[in-house]
Amino acid sequence: MEKKKTVYSGIQPTGCLTLGNYIGAIRNWLKLQEELEEYFCIYSIVDLHALTTRQNPALFRKTALSFFAQLLAVGLDPEKSILYFQSHVPQHAELTWVLNCFTYVGEAGRMTQFKEKSRKHKDNINMGLMSYPVLMAADILLYQTDLVPVGIDQKQHLELTRDIAMRFNAAYSPTFTIPQPYIPKTGAKICSLSDPTAKMSKSDPDENATISIIDPPQAIMNKIKRAVTDCESVVEYREGKHGINNLLTIFSAVSGRSIEDIADEYRNKGYAAFKNAVGEAVVEELRPIRERYEKLMADKEYLMQVIRSGDEKADRIARRTLSKVYRKIGLVER
Numbered sequence: 001m002e003k004k005k006t007v008y009s010g011i012q013p014t015g016c017l018t019l020g021n022y023i024g025a026i027r028n029w030l031k032l033q034e035e036l037e038e039y040f041c042i043y044s045i046v047d048l049h050a051l052t053t054r055q056n057p058a059l060f061r062k063t064a065l066s067f068f069a070q071l072l073a074v075g076l077d078p079e080k081s082i083l084y085f086q087s088h089v090p091q092h093a094e095l096t097w098v099l100n101c102f103t104y105v106g107e108a109g110r111m112t113q114f115k116e117k118s119r120k121h122k123d124n125i126n127m128g129l130m131s132y133p134v135l136m137a138a139d140i141l142l143y144q145t146d147l148v149p150v151g152i153d154q155k156q157h158l159e160l161t162r163d164i165a166m167r168f169n170a171a172y173s174p175t176f177t178i179p180q181p182y183i184p185k186t187g188a189k190i191c192s193l194s195d196p197t198a199k200m201s202k203s204d205p206d207e208n209a210t211i212s213i214i215d216p217p218q219a220i221m222n223k224i225k226r227a228v229t230d231c232e233s234v235v236e237y238r239e240g241k242h243g244i245n246n247l248l249t250i251f252s253a254v255s256g257r258s259i260e261d262i263a264d265e266y267r268n269k270g271y272a273a274f275k276n277a278v279g280e281a282v283v284e285e286l287r288p289i290r291e292r293y294e295k296l297m298a299d300k301e302y303l304m305q306v307i308r309s310g311d312e313k314a315d316r317i318a319r320r321t322l323s324k325v326y327r328k329i330g331l332v333e334r
């Protein structure tokens with residue numbers, strides 16, 4: 001039998017877990033988890049990544065736990081996948097240091113996300129912001145990952161990860177598996193409901209711009225009703241119709257129907273009826289998640305037990321890779 005492929009991905013616990021995160025990444029996490037014969041999945045709350053911007057400690061702790069519960073609520077299963085906290089496995093920070101020494105300042109400075117975040121947080125362009133994709137490379141490479149299910153915005157970081165891994169392998173001998181991105185065909189970039197030319201972002205201060213996967217049904221309906229569209233009235237997927245294209249993409253992703261099929265049905269029915277149908281489809285997709293989430297959050301002890309067990313499994317794998325790296329670069333054994 002062929003060896004199972006290792007799947008790795010992570011999410012930063014800030015703001016709210018959005019429909020964009022869900023459609024762009026987490027649904028694929030689930031899909032791969034269910035193909036047990038083929039994939040071995042590891043998913044992480046990447047809390048260290050969130051430190052590149054200032055967090056309120058009490059809120060940060062609460063958000064991180066809530067995100068973990070939301071991962072379980074969508075159906076990620078600790079019996080099938082390893083689910084853990086990045087900060088609980090110290091090898092992430094240790095490998096980052098080594099990989100920092102294999103990453104050029106020029107490469108890190110060219111990352112779109114670094115440039116965007118530097119523009120947004122002019123008063124706090126810290127070293128962590130620059131080293132952010134190196135920590136992400138460490139996450140992925142520690143587990144000898146084959147596949148990384150992410151949205152399109154992470155593709156550039158994946159390319160850098162591959163470059164760093166190949167550079168290290170060439171300097172020593174094959175040490176890291178070279179990972180591949182796994183990006184959905186529909187929904188790799190869900191856009192903001194208020195500005196459909198921009199990505200839906202979990203830290204957007206405008207509440208109407210994003211849908212959280214645990215928003216109550218009425219809030220979801222209202223947000224979709226208010227979603228910015230255009231001044232035509234034809235429902236079709238076309239260059240320039242950003243708002244409608246986004247809603248069609250969301251509808252298609254949650255219903256499994258093709259965009260053409262949906263456009264055919266709603267083409268001349270007006271935006272109000274179309275938005276209502278999109279809202280209902282999203283509500284139905286998210287309803288069971290919200291219900292499970294509430295039960296999970298009421299049982300902190302269970303959550304902590306699941307986290308601890310995931311941490312231990314992750315630590316065992318990460319330890320193996322890090323000691324291999326230390327040996328190859330010539331550090332004296334402990």
Ligand code: TYM
Pocket residue numbers: 008009010011012013020021022023024025026046049135136139140148149150151152153154187188189190191199200201
């Ligand atoms: P993060 O926390 O911003 O987002 C988590 C995942 O959601 C995807 N995503 C989206 N997909 C479609 N439409 C959107 N509007 C949208 N917004 C976010 C992201 O592509 C991502 O897959 N650097 C990563 C976290 C990370 C990671 C890793 C990922 C750290 N280490 C190792 C994979 C492997 C990030 O900030 O994702």
